[in-house]
Amino acid sequence: MTSHSSPAADTDVEGVQHGGVQSVDRAIAVLEILAREGDAGVSEIADKVGIHKSTASRLLGALMARDLVHQNSERGKYQLGFGILRLAASIPGRLSLVHEARPVLEALAAEFKETVNLAVLRSNYAVNVDQAMGPSTLASHDWIGSLTPLHATSSGKVLLAGLGTEERERILKETGLPEKTSRTITSRRKLEEQLLQVARDGVAITEEELEIGLNAVAVPVFNHSGTVVGAVSISGPAFRFNAETQPGLLESLKQAGLEISRKMGYSGA
Incomplete structure (x- = not known):
C-alpha cells in the first residue's frame, strides 16, 4: 500500500x-x-x-x-x-590577509589613482604581498614580492613601530641603516623618534627615502589580538603625490587599515 x-x-x-x-x-x-x-x-x-x-x-x-x-x-x-x-x-588561521585586503586595496587605488601596496614583515624586510594599481601610466612599477628596507619605507616604519623593543633592536642591528638616497634616515636616534610618532599617530610618511622622486604613506593592519600583521601604503611620484596635502587621503587610508583589521578579527578603535 x-x-x-x-x-x-x-x-x-x-x-x-x-x-x-x-x-x-x-x-x-x-x-x-x-x-x-x-x-x-x-x-x-x-x-x-x-x-x-x-x-x-x-x-x-x-x-x-x-x-x-x-x-x-x-x-x-x-x-x-x-x-x-x-x-x-580557529578563525585567525583561516583568514587570508591578502584575500581580506584585496577589495580595500582596489577601492583605494581607484579613489586616489595611485599605487596601493600591502606589505608584511619577512626576514628583516617589508615584503609586498599584494598591489592594486592606479590608472596612471606612471604607476607601472610592480612591487609584489619586492623586499624593501624597513627604515626607508613607510610600510617598513609601520612594521618596525609595531614590534617590541627587543625584536626591533635585533632587526636593526642585523640590517643597519644603509643610505638609499640623500634623504634616507641613517641616524638610529632620529629613526626611533620617528617610530614613536608612527606608533602614536598610526601613520608613517616617507618622502624620497627609498627612491628619489617617490613618496609614500602607510598605516598598520592589526589582527584579532591587536598585533600589527601588515601595512597598507599608497605611493606616487613626488611631483604630484603629497599625503599631507591631498584632501581626504590620510583619513581614507586610516579607515582602510581599520577595515582590513576588522576583517582580520580586530575589535579596537
Whole structure:
C-alpha cells in the first residue's frame, strides 16, 4: 500500500524547520547580549530577547552544554564560556590577509589613482604581498614580492613601530641603516623618534627615502589580538603625490587599515 504524506504532516515539518531556525536566532541573540553586557541573569536575557523566562533557561542550558555559556556560581548570572574561545581561535588561521585586503586595496587605488601596496614583515624586510594599481601610466612599477628596507619605507616604519623593543633592536642591528638616497634616515636616534610618532599617530610618511622622486604613506593592519600583521601604503611620484596635502587621503587610508583589521578579527578603535 502506498502512503501519502498529509498536508498536516508537511505543515509539521515546516513548523519544526521554522522552530529550529528561530531557536538558532535566539541562541545567537543570547550570545550577543552576553558579549555586550559581560554577564546577565535569566530574566534580563528573556526580556531583551523577548521570550519567556523558561525558554531563556532552556537556551542557556543548551549553550552551557557546549561550553559556550558559563554560569557564575556566586552571582548566578551567565557569562560567555571557554567554548567561545575555542571557536574563535580557529578563525585567525583561516583568514587570508591578502584575500581580506584585496577589495580595500582596489577601492583605494581607484579613489586616489595611485599605487596601493600591502606589505608584511619577512626576514628583516617589508615584503609586498599584494598591489592594486592606479590608472596612471606612471604607476607601472610592480612591487609584489619586492623586499624593501624597513627604515626607508613607510610600510617598513609601520612594521618596525609595531614590534617590541627587543625584536626591533635585533632587526636593526642585523640590517643597519644603509643610505638609499640623500634623504634616507641613517641616524638610529632620529629613526626611533620617528617610530614613536608612527606608533602614536598610526601613520608613517616617507618622502624620497627609498627612491628619489617617490613618496609614500602607510598605516598598520592589526589582527584579532591587536598585533600589527601588515601595512597598507599608497605611493606616487613626488611631483604630484603629497599625503599631507591631498584632501581626504590620510583619513581614507586610516579607515582602510581599520577595515582590513576588522576583517582580520580586530575589535579596537
